[in-house]
Structure formats: C-alpha cells, structure tokens
Amino acid sequence: MxxxxxxxxxxxxxxxxxxxxxxxxxxxxxxxxxxxxxxxxxxxxxxxxxxxxxxxxxxxxxxxxxxxxxxxxxxxxxxxNRAELNGIGLGMAAPTILACGSDDQRRRFLRPLWSGVEIWCQLFSEPDAGSDLAAVRTRAVRDGDDWIVNGQKVWTSAAHAAHLAILIARTDPGRPKHAGLTYFICDMSDPGVRVRPLRQLTGEAEFNEVFLTDVRIPDANRLGAEGDGWRVANTTLNNERVAIGGRAAPRESGMLGAVTRTWREHTAGHTPELQDRLLRLWVEAEAARLSAARLRQRVATGQPGPETAALKLSFARISQRLSGFELELLGADGLRYDDWTMVRPDRVDFAGRGAGYRYLRAKGNSIEGGTSEILRNIIAERVLGLPAEARADKDIAWKDLIR
Structure with missing residues (x-):
C-alpha cells in the first residue's frame, strides 16, 4: 500500500x-x-x-x-451514502479491505461500499463461541476455486439489508483455534444464506441470526492468506472499537446530550447529590471524548491498535451509567416506554428515543463490539504488558498472532 x-x-x-x-x-x-x-x-x-x-x-x-x-x-x-445503515461497511469492512485486501479486492469493493450501492454486515459471533471469537465453529471447506461454508452466526446487525458480509470461518480444525481461521467476503444473496430477526429487550429486531448452508464463496473473496483470519479479524475489531467508541463528536452530544437535556427539562427532581453525580458523569464523558480525539490523531497515519479497547470500554460504561442516572432522575415517569412496536431499525438512535429505550439499549453496549471483560484483558495484556492468561495454544506465540 x-x-x-x-x-x-x-x-x-x-x-x-x-x-x-x-x-x-x-x-x-x-x-x-x-x-x-x-x-x-x-x-x-x-x-x-x-x-x-x-x-x-x-x-x-x-x-x-x-x-x-x-x-x-x-x-x-x-x-x-446510507451511512446510518452501512456503519459496518464504512467503519470496519473498508479499512480491513484497505489494510489486508489485494489490489483487485480494493478496486472491486471500496467504491460500491462507499457509494451505498452495497451494504455490509459482520458474520463473526456465534451462539456457542460467546466472547471467544477464536472458538467459532462455522466451517469452510475448499472445493476447487471455491469454499463451501456451513454454520450459524448471531447478533448480526443489518443482515436483513446487507448485500455482502465479512466472515470468519474455520478452515483447518486440526490446528490450534487462533491459527485455523480464514477471513472471507460472503455474498448474502447466496441461496444458502438464511436471515432471521432477533427481537431485543427494546422490542426491536436490530440484530439477526444467520444460517449458512452450503454457501459457496470464491477463493477470490478470501481476504488475506488461508489460516491468517485471526490477524485480519483483529484489524476489523480494532477499527470496530474506534467506530463505536471513537467517533468525532461535539461536546455534550450523544447519550450525554440526551441526559443533560432531560436534566434541564425536569427540574423538580433535582437534589445536590444528583447534581454532583451528573457533573462527575459529564467530566468522564468529556474526558472520553477528548481521549478519542487524541487517539484519532495518533492513528492518522496507520491502523488503530489494541489501545482502541479503552475507547469502547469507556463508551459502554459511561452510556450505562448515564442512562441509569436519567431513569433515577425521572422517577415513575422513567418507567414509561414510548414504543414497543416490532421494527427492524436502520440505526441505533440514543438521542431520539425516550429514557426507557436508552436505558434498555445501553445494556447491550458492554456486549456488542467486544465484551467489557474481553476488552479489559486486551488492555491488560496488549497495552499495559501484564502477564497473559494461561492458554491452551502453547505452541503458538500470542504476540505473533496479533502483531
């Protein structure tokens, strides 16, 4: 490049x-x-x-x-360019294709991705893998110039609208789990792809589960080398954390803006203790916003690294504390819910919905995009240099897999 x-x-x-x-x-x-x-x-x-x-x-x-x-x-x-629907394509697929794709893949995928012609989703998480992405069981078996993929993915945003997907599958089950993965670009129109909505705590079906049955993927749509999927996936995940927790944002925007608006509109419930808590949350949110701006400057000439885990971790913690504070401020009014209609939304709108929605939806912030527990491990091992947990894959150097 x-x-x-x-x-x-x-x-x-x-x-x-x-x-x-x-x-x-x-x-x-x-x-x-x-x-x-x-x-x-x-x-x-x-x-x-x-x-x-x-x-x-x-x-x-x-x-x-x-x-x-x-x-x-x-x-x-x-x-x-349909950014509200194509966040995965713009924030995750595009930088991964740029960093790890071939020249042909960059020319083929980046222009229609940017222009909104092709919407993307992410086929990473699985029902049995939990937070351990390397434990995925979806299998890809070589068949001439193609790969045949079978398995199940879950918690897939925009799968019902997507044309293409970034996909992690196991291509060598005989190797240790981090080394036996390969990264693909999957055509969501393949007849073997079946998408089913997952209704959430909010009442919406923002996510989906995806069933893959004999899905045929050309080898030309393999991103990176065979067996190198873990390294390519880390490129995606680092960019995902920036997309979730490191967006450029004005002061007092997003969840903080919604909660401070509620504070100004509902003065009857104010107490010195609540005011003190809100000010502390405001300072935390502003520190996180400035940290995100500093990190964006640091990665301006390269790919984001493991330090992005701190951004996403802070985003989840602050969003959940802010939404809980808002419900406490509103009292009984906070228990009312604005709309329980089953819809498949194009985007998450924290600011445009009621306090009840914000509270329920924020619960997912510490799960999506990497659980907070996993992110703390990443910060400890790959940012602070603390001793790694004991791993079963002792024949593979962890630092060689994630560099």
Whole structure:
C-alpha cells in the first residue's frame, strides 16, 4: 500500500480540498443528481476517505481533514451514502479491505461500499463461541476455486439489508483455534444464506441470526492468506472499537446530550447529590471524548491498535451509567416506554428515543463490539504488558498472532 503523503502547508491543502469539492458540486448538482452517482463522483475525486490512497477514494493525506470535507459537502446539501445503515461497511469492512485486501479486492469493493450501492454486515459471533471469537465453529471447506461454508452466526446487525458480509470461518480444525481461521467476503444473496430477526429487550429486531448452508464463496473473496483470519479479524475489531467508541463528536452530544437535556427539562427532581453525580458523569464523558480525539490523531497515519479497547470500554460504561442516572432522575415517569412496536431499525438512535429505550439499549453496549471483560484483558495484556492468561495454544506465540 502506498505511503501516505506528509502535508506541511495546511492552507494549501485546505484550498485544494475546497477546489475539489467545488468541482464535484459543479459537475453533479446535489439538487438534481442521484445520490449514488453523486457519491461515486465524490469517491473518484478522492473525497470519500481522504486518508485512503489515490484511486481508492482518497488523497493520501491526514485523516483529520475528513471532517472539513464532510462539512463542505453537508453545507452544500449533498446527499448521504446510507451511512446510518452501512456503519459496518464504512467503519470496519473498508479499512480491513484497505489494510489486508489485494489490489483487485480494493478496486472491486471500496467504491460500491462507499457509494451505498452495497451494504455490509459482520458474520463473526456465534451462539456457542460467546466472547471467544477464536472458538467459532462455522466451517469452510475448499472445493476447487471455491469454499463451501456451513454454520450459524448471531447478533448480526443489518443482515436483513446487507448485500455482502465479512466472515470468519474455520478452515483447518486440526490446528490450534487462533491459527485455523480464514477471513472471507460472503455474498448474502447466496441461496444458502438464511436471515432471521432477533427481537431485543427494546422490542426491536436490530440484530439477526444467520444460517449458512452450503454457501459457496470464491477463493477470490478470501481476504488475506488461508489460516491468517485471526490477524485480519483483529484489524476489523480494532477499527470496530474506534467506530463505536471513537467517533468525532461535539461536546455534550450523544447519550450525554440526551441526559443533560432531560436534566434541564425536569427540574423538580433535582437534589445536590444528583447534581454532583451528573457533573462527575459529564467530566468522564468529556474526558472520553477528548481521549478519542487524541487517539484519532495518533492513528492518522496507520491502523488503530489494541489501545482502541479503552475507547469502547469507556463508551459502554459511561452510556450505562448515564442512562441509569436519567431513569433515577425521572422517577415513575422513567418507567414509561414510548414504543414497543416490532421494527427492524436502520440505526441505533440514543438521542431520539425516550429514557426507557436508552436505558434498555445501553445494556447491550458492554456486549456488542467486544465484551467489557474481553476488552479489559486486551488492555491488560496488549497495552499495559501484564502477564497473559494461561492458554491452551502453547505452541503458538500470542504476540505473533496479533502483531
């Protein structure tokens, strides 16, 4: 992959970005241009992910310029690229394809992913694997130029709308579990793929379970080497934690914004003790937001590492404490639930729903994207350098699998 260009003249970069944005807007007026066509033009101009290589939606410049580009397009009324539905594709599949895919795979998948033509989901978790991703049992068996996949996946966001999926499967059951995995791109339209909704505590079916029966995947859709799936999966997981816990966000936004709004609107239940707790939570949330901003700067020229676990861990803890605080503040009113209709939503909307929804949905924050227990292990072993737990796979060096 090409080395990123180091930019020293920020005003020159800013002027070049403005020029490129104006050129896209002049060629395809957002007011009367199809959204997909517009996003394809933006990709071709290098304004999709500015830190990606030239020719793959980027300009090889610092990723910190991305918010500036996004703001210019937003101000012009440019259409979106279905980001609310394609978070897995944009936040997880794309950086993994860039880091681990072949040139052909990058050219094939990145442009339709960015433009919203192809929606992605993630086929990692399994009913029997729990938090131990390396214990997956879904099998992929080589058949000429294809792989035949059988198994079951669970807790799959957007599977009902997805065209493609990133998939981990066991290709060599005779090897230790971390070494016998391979990473694939799966076509969700294959007749052997069956998707069934999972209704959650919130009443919605945001997630799905997916059954794979003799699903045929071309070897050309294998991402990375055979047996190297664990290394590729860690690239995905590190990016997932950034996508969940490290998003660029203004002060007092998200869950914190919703709870502080409730505080200002419901003054009758205020006590000094509750005010003290809210201020402590506000400070924690702001510290987490600034830590996320610092981490984004650190990874601006490379792939995120295990330190991303701390972002996701903090996000889950703060969200759950904030939502619990809000219910306590509201008292009996907090026990009312706004809507129990069975729907399959495109996105999680913490700010746009009621306090009861926020409280119930936040319970999943410490499970999805890596359980808090697993994340603490990652921080202990791979960030702080503490002794690793005893492992059955003693013939494999852990550091060689995750480097």
């Amino acid at each position: 090409p080395q990123r260009t180091v930019t020293t003249n920020s005003e020159a970069v800013r002027a070049d970005l403005r020029r490129r944005v104006r050129a896209v807007l002049a060629a395809d007026d957002p007011a009367d241009t199809d959204a997909v066509r517009f996003q394809q033009a933006r990709f071709d101009a290098g304004l999709a992910w500015v830190h990606f290589p030239v020719g793959l939606g980027g300009m090889d410049i610092d990723r910190e310029w991305q918010p500036y580009v996004d703001a210019l397009f937003e101000h012009a009324g440019a259409p979106g």
